[in-house]
Amino acid sequence: MHRIGEAVDGNVSGYAVIWCPDFRLQAVVRRVNWREDPVALVDDQQRQSIVLARNVAASREGVDVAMKTVQALARCPALRVERPSASGELAAGRCLLETALGWVPGVEETEPGLLTLDLSTQVEEAWLESGRRIRGRLYDVGFEVAVGVGETPSLARIAALAAWQKGGSLWHLHRDNRIELLDGLPLTAAETGEDLNERLRLWGIETLGAFARLQREAVASRLGEEGVKLWLRLTGRLRRPLKLARLEQLFEEHHDFDYEVCDRESLLFVLNRFIKGLSSRVEQTGRAVIAVHLLISYADGGCYAKRLSLPEPLLDEMVLFRLVSSHLEALEMKAAVEAVRLRFEPSDPVASQRQLFGAGLRNRFQFEDTMKRLRRLVGTDRVGAIRSLDSHLPGVFQLVSLPDEIEEVREHCGPPTIGLVLRRYATAIQARVMLQGERPLQIHSPRVSGIIVNASGPWRSEGDWWHRGREWMRSEWDVEVMKQGLFRLVECRGEWEVEGYYE
Amino acid sequence: MRMKNSEKVALDKVVALQSLRQQLGEELGQKITSGAELLDEQQRRESRWSSGREDWDASLGGGWAQGQLTELIAPEVSTGSGLVMAQLLARARQERRYVMLLDVGQGFSMEGFSANDLETLLWVGCASAKEAIEALDVVSRDENFFLFLIDLRDSEPSDWRSVRASQWYRVLGQLRQRESVALLFARQAVTAVAKQRLELKERLSWESLEGEREVLKASIRFQRSQVVAPECKRRPWEDCRGEILAVG
Numbered sequence: 001m002h003r004i005g006e007a008v009d010g011n012v013s014g015y016a017v018i019w020c021p022d023f024r025l026q027a028v029v030r031r032v033n034w035r036e037d038p039v040a041l042v043d044d045q046q047r048q049s050i051v052l053a054r055n056v057a058a059s060r061e062g063v064d065v066a067m068k069t070v071q072a073l074a075r076c077p078a079l080r081v082e083r084p085s086a087s088g089e090l091a092a093g094r095c096l097l098e099t100a101l102g103w104v105p106g107v108e109e110t111e112p113g114l115l116t117l118d119l120s121t122q123v124e125e126a127w128l129e130s131g132r133r134i135r136g137r138l139y140d141v142g143f144e145v146a147v148g149v150g151e152t153p154s155l156a157r158i159a160a161l162a163a164w165q166k167g168g169s170l171w172h173l174h175r176d177n178r179i180e181l182l183d184g185l186p187l188t189a190a191e192t193g194e195d196l197n198e199r200l201r202l203w204g205i206e207t208l209g210a211f212a213r214l215q216r217e218a219v220a221s222r223l224g225e226e227g228v229k230l231w232l233r234l235t236g237r238l239r240r241p242l243k244l245a246r247l248e249q250l251f252e253e254h255h256d257f258d259y260e261v262c263d264r265e266s267l268l269f270v271l272n273r274f275i276k277g278l279s280s281r282v283e284q285t286g287r288a289v290i291a292v293h294l295l296i297s298y299a300d301g302g303c304y305a306k307r308l309s310l311p312e313p314l315l316d317e318m319v320l321f322r323l324v325s326s327h328l329e330a331l332e333m334k335a336a337v338e339a340v341r342l343r344f345e346p347s348d349p350v351a352s353q354r355q356l357f358g359a360g361l362r363n364r365f366q367f368e369d370t371m372k373r374l375r376r377l378v379g380t381d382r383v384g385a386i387r388s389l390d391s392h393l394p395g396v397f398q399l400v401s402l403p404d405e406i407e408e409v410r411e412h413c414g415p416p417t418i419g420l421v422l423r424r425y426a427t428a429i430q431a432r433v434m435l436q437g438e439r440p441l442q443i444h445s446p447r448v449s450g451i452i453v454n455a456s457g458p459w460r461s462e463g464d465w466w467h468r469g470r471e472w473m474r475s476e477w478d479v480e481v482m483k484q485g486l487f488r489l490v491e492c493r494g495e496w497e498v499e500g501y502y503e
Numbered sequence: 504m505r506m507k508n509s510e511k512v513a514l515d516k517v518v519a520l521q522s523l524r525q526q527l528g529e530e531l532g533q534k535i536t537s538g539a540e541l542l543d544e545q546q547r548r549e550s551r552w553s554s555g556r557e558d559w560d561a562s563l564g565g566g567w568a569q570g571q572l573t574e575l576i577a578p579e580v581s582t583g584s585g586l587v588m589a590q591l592l593a594r595a596r597q598e599r600r601y602v603m604l605l606d607v608g609q610g611f612s613m614e615g616f617s618a619n620d621l622e623t624l625l626w627v628g629c630a631s632a633k634e635a636i637e638a639l640d641v642v643s644r645d646e647n648f649f650l651f652l653i654d655l656r657d658s659e660p661s662d663w664r665s666v667r668a669s670q671w672y673r674v675l676g677q678l679r680q681r682e683s684v685a686l687l688f689a690r691q692a693v694t695a696v697a698k699q700r701l702e703l704k705e706r707l708s709w710e711s712l713e714g715e716r717e718v719l720k721a722s723i724r725f726q727r728s729q730v731v732a733p734e735c736k737r738r739p740w741e742d743c744r745g746e747i748l749a750v751g
Contacts, residue, residue, distance in 0.1 A: 359600075360599075361601075362647050363645075363646055363647060366646060366647065367647045370641060370642055370644075373641045374627060374638055374641060377637060377638055378627055382627060382629075383625070383627050385621070385622070385624060385625055385626070386611070386613050387621075388613065394614065395614075397613050399626070402601065402623075402625050403622065406596075406599040406601070406623055409596060409597055409599075409619060417716050417717075418713055418714060419615075419714065420581070420583075420586065420711055420712060420719070421586060421589055421615030421616070422585075422614055422615050423585060423610045423612060423656065423657075425610055426608045426609055448580075456712070478712055480709045485580030485582075486707070486711075500612065502580075502581050502585070502712065503580070503581060503585030503656075
């Protein structure tokens with residue numbers, strides 16, 4: 001039996017929260033890379049433009065949240081004013097999530113800029129080191145984050161807030177000294193309401209640790225549901241299941257062109273950049289790409305969407321670019337392009353390995369590419385591996401895909417070990433045949449005419465009489481026409497045809 | 504009959520050349536090789552893909568030429584080109600290699616082949632010779648395929664004459680790069696790009712319709728013929744090759 005709070009496999013259950021403060025601002029600052037300059041994010045949708053968020057450099061110059069933009073600029077003339085960017089926030093959110101997935105597979109996007117991770121898949125000793133590493137990796141891609149680790153998602157969140165407030169990078173609310181650590185945290189670290197904070201302050205409770213030491217019944221009788229909820233959070237008794245992020249919807253890039261694009265080169269340039277970025281992001285999660293989703297928005301309001309599937313998961317940028325570019329080459333763009341979106345569908349990389357002495361397709365991607373080009377050239381119904389149909393009607397076969405692997409030759413199966421090979425004419429040739437009794441004696445046709453010196457037949461067959469309109473009946477004759485070769489004649493309801501010749 | 508003056512001069516030249524060669528050999532004490540012999544030696548060194556039959560390999564110079572285009576001319580019906588195709592497919596299947604058949608006229612009939620041998624065959628039905636060569640241009644770049652069969656037996660000369668020489672050369676370049684084998688089945692010479700041209704002149708008899716395949720294959724005789732561009736026959740003096748001596 002395993003204890004509550006301990007995962008089945010022996011790993012202690014724990015959670016981490018990665019918090020990116022002022023996420024909207026960071027999404028913009030990260031994109032334009034103005035970390036050192038004073039930057040403010042403003043809301044100019046209101047009657048008067050106000051500051052929504054500012055970075056540390058701007059704060060040092062006296063710029064504050066909710067300040068009028070004009071006032072902020074007066075205080076800090078060098079202030080860079082930015083507007084919120086939905087696409088920037090989307091990209092930043094994706095980047096955060098993908099990086100977090102490099103730590104553990106169970107990640108919840110709790111809110112924009114705040115992720116909750118289930119650490120039960122990792123041993124406890126590695127949590128802090130992994131947390132530091134992930135923070136460093138996020139810093140490299142332009143994020144300043146705080147990481148909190150705790151027994152529950154709520155405690156991990158409190159730890160992350162505490163880490164940021166205390167100016168640290170990582171906090172671990174360990175179960176052995178949780179109360180002592182909470183003693184050092186103000187009530188605001190638990191994001192409680194102003195009313196509750198005020199009442200607790202009046203009672204002389206200043207820290208979260210002091211509140212956690214209270215009796216549950218006393219809290220319930222005096223503070224009601226809100227108080228109990230906070231008490232459960234702080235004592236690690238409030239647990240909730242995580243809504244894990246789906247990896248399939250992650251690897252996506254979007255670009256709105258500043259001007260309408262009419263040529264493919266510009267589009268390919270952007271797509272190439274997307275492919276490089278997305279490939280490395282997919283690689284970080286240990287996955288490969290199984291399909292590419294392309295979405296093009298046109299200036300006339302229309303759009304084009306296509307899922308380009310790959311024969312097997314891969315991460316080769318060149319192959320992915322060739323897949324997209326060859327598709328774009330064949331695409332007729334009816335209007336100028338306004339925006340483009342590319343999404344990679346991740347999959348587990350190929351785990352199979354061919355047998356040492358196995359034979360088959362050497363390069364499946366090249367094969368798929370060849371097939372596509374061949375089908376475009378000759379038509380989809382004229383390329384394939386020939387297989388017999390369940391019918392006695394001569395000359396019919398079905399086309400299937402070529403097998404990926406070639407097995408060893410089995411015992412010889414089926415005919416023929418005798419005779420010659422028949423080749424049919426593209427269309428059977430009408431013929432006039434002179435008979436002696438039932439046997440053909442002479443033939444006249446555009447392809448072959450002459451005296452029949454040898455004949456063998458008739459070989460009668462019929463079929464599909466149970467399908468109205470599709471029934472067939474024929475008599476075959478193998479003949480040798482003097483000095484011309486061996487042919488097959490077919491008689492059907494009194495009409496004669498030269499079906500083909502023997503080679 | 505009296506020997507013509509020009510023939511007498513040519514014979515004198517050959518005798519003089521042979522004596523010179525003997526003299527050089529004696530003085531230098533090294534092996535003396537002529538240019539023609541060098542070319543023959545190089546041809547012998549070229550990669551060959553065994554046909555799977557010793558008798559055929561002997562007449563083909565070791566097998567089918569790799570990285571080259573070989574024309575198999577069957578001027579008339581029932582000369583055994585179908586048996587050659589069957590042997591090629593069986594051999595490729597045995598070696599677990601993929602084969603592509605570019606079938607102009609789409610007259611391929613699976614009845615004459617073993618189901619086993621068709622397992623690795625990719626059939627491409629082409630409407631014209633031009634389309635087939637365009638398809639060959641695409642597929643010859645693919646490293647998955649080793650053997651390419653181009654069936655122009657039912658194609659009219661006006662059809663394959665529309666194929667530009669540059670297309671043939673491009674395909675040849677790709678075949679060389681991949682060391683693939685390509686066989687062109689036709690009723691007459693199609694392109695000067697072909698390295699080897701083999702003819703099947705003997706028509707098979709009525710009895711072959713029920714004859715053993717192996718016996719029938721053994722009866723096939725390949726006749727080598729000179730590769731000359733079908734569009735423009737060479738003038739007589741272009742065939743004259745000077746003897747270049749090389750000291751090896």
